[in-house]
Amino acid sequence: MTYPCADYALRTDESFTNMADESHHHEGPHPFIGSSVRMVSQFPLDYMHLVCLGVVRRMLHIWLRGPLNFRLPASIVERMSAKLLEMRSFIPVEFARKPRSLRELDRWKATEFRQFLLYTGPVMLGTFLDQNMYYNFMLLFSGVAILVSPRLSCHTQYARTLLKCFVSHFGEIYGKDQIVYNVHGLVHLAGDVQLHGCLDSFSAFPYENYLHKLKKLIRKPEFPLAQIIRRLSEIRIMEAPLSCTSFKKPHYVGPIIGGLSVKAQYGEMTCDKWTVKVSTGDNVFVIGNDICCIHNIVECSDGVYVVYKEFSDKSLFFDYPFNSDYLNIYKISQTSDSFKCVKVSELVVKCTVLPHRDGFVAIPMFHAF
Template identity: 40%
Template sequence: MTNVTLRTNASFREQLQEGHHRTSGVSPFCMLQIDMIQQFPADYMHQCCLGVMRKLIVLWLRGNLTTRLSSGQVREISSRLLGLRQFMPNLFARKPRGLQDIDRWKATELRQFALYTGKIVLKGVLSDELYAHFMLFSVALAILVCPQLVKQYSSFASDLLVHFVEEGRKLYGDEFLVYNVHSLVHLASDAHAYCGLDECSAFSFENYLHQLKRLVRSGKNPLAQIIKRLGEIDEHREELNNKPAAVVKTQKPNNVFVLSDLQCCEVVSVVDATGEVLCRVYDNLEPLFMQPCNSRLTGVYKAQVRHTRMKQLSQRLLVRKAFFIDAEDDVKIVLTVLHSF
């Protein structure tokens, strides 16, 4: 796995790996002056979320007895997921559902589990070995989704994914090494080339389909309705663009922001029109976990209520959105929102 030669634009065009090419003719794309490898990036919505993340959950539910969860463990994880619904901000289109609905989970729900909620609800229920394996995938994906992190840590994420694939074979057997899992070894290079996985994923197109559906008022001539509504939007685009910026929300759970690796805050109220807001600032943030890396790297912290103070801040400082999850008495888990769509 670690000493294989990756396919390049030149090797693809010269068809050096005969098993991956048709016996006659070449792809019409080869007529274009493009990189046949780098300019066809993997779509992590299908590969990682609908592919690898769903496969892991299905293995825990229905796989080999050595890695399958008991019915009690499934109920515990599902109960924890449902308990998180109250903490999920409006940035997430869907609230968590139980594992019994896994066959109906959408890609956004699987991404939510992989990046955010999985590390919380699986801790202490999934075996330590399987949990550590899942965390390799979760942390690597968190790095590659975030444009700021991928610039500096794409090589580290690549190492995590290679280790994830190798360990997956030991834990789940050769049947784990399907195409989606194998393709993870190429994911970091795509993320680095495009400055983050969201820049080359299908999530933005899937989200826009939802907007298009909202333009349809009846079942008659839906395409004509969409075209008419889009025309109306274009006519009023200048008016829409000149609308004042949205006011920072003060209602939970949509009012949390990370200020630095040591501070986060929740907005309590808007002071006045000058851009100042009154915030409850949490100091001395601690990492939630240390393996496979310090969780500060991916914006995951523990905050203690006793380390808080009220302070007025400029709205310009409220850039990194986050959300709280109540852990134990006077302790909150802080999760920075990393994805873009």
């Protein structure tokens, strides 16, 4: 079944309760009739399945295994896989998985499709895809990036416009028969964000990620639910409150800014929001309005500081469907000569920095971890 038209009147809680669409309610009243459950607004779409496991996987299958007029040559696919593998060492520790080869596409998890959509795909695909196909992908990336970001998700109308353009453009490129339920569902995603908050406020990712922890609590096949409840109760009783910040890799080699009363220096610090390191992959953050590279973590008598250098060469990464600075995405290449320092609390957001041609692309982390 396909959905080539996006201009139908939307169902509402009231129209559903009144069974206005007779063909939809041909079997009579629904089981929740008379309850306080709102049958439309309280059942939002889950972007883990709709977007990541749905649309993104469909696009990759078209490029790798679809009709010949859209299928990429094997040599291009090999180069794309090599590029993904090259990016592995640049992926921050917050990501559950590193990029894998496209040869392993059938074993990719939802988090890998999300990583491809929001981070690795926009950086690498411009080199390998036809411009129309790349621009189409960028419409999807831009709309989802806005809706997944707690800071930008208030711009639902703009995201809705971008995703509607994507669906229309997707049908023009790949054929109307490709506008299946998942692709059509994108036009309703912004409405759910308007009601419930950014996409990670109601996605299935937290539940999927917790399943492996629950599985480890089960020791035998009988009464799995009772085992889980007992183990969780024991954990709550025995667990001591932990410090929200921990330090690793102490050293004495600097750099240090004059005027700091230094107690200790570290190469790694983990806090509630993210992990800060002085090594590649976890050392680039936004501080104020600048993209900065962390060179040292310093514990002082009045708090914890980071010593950093700003990236002095910063430019737009893309200009379609809008300029990349709207999402705080930039091409960066070299840092300034002078060191600066600031308290750790001044770090705004961590960046994923990926190699691109003769420099790098810095993308702030949009989604929740």
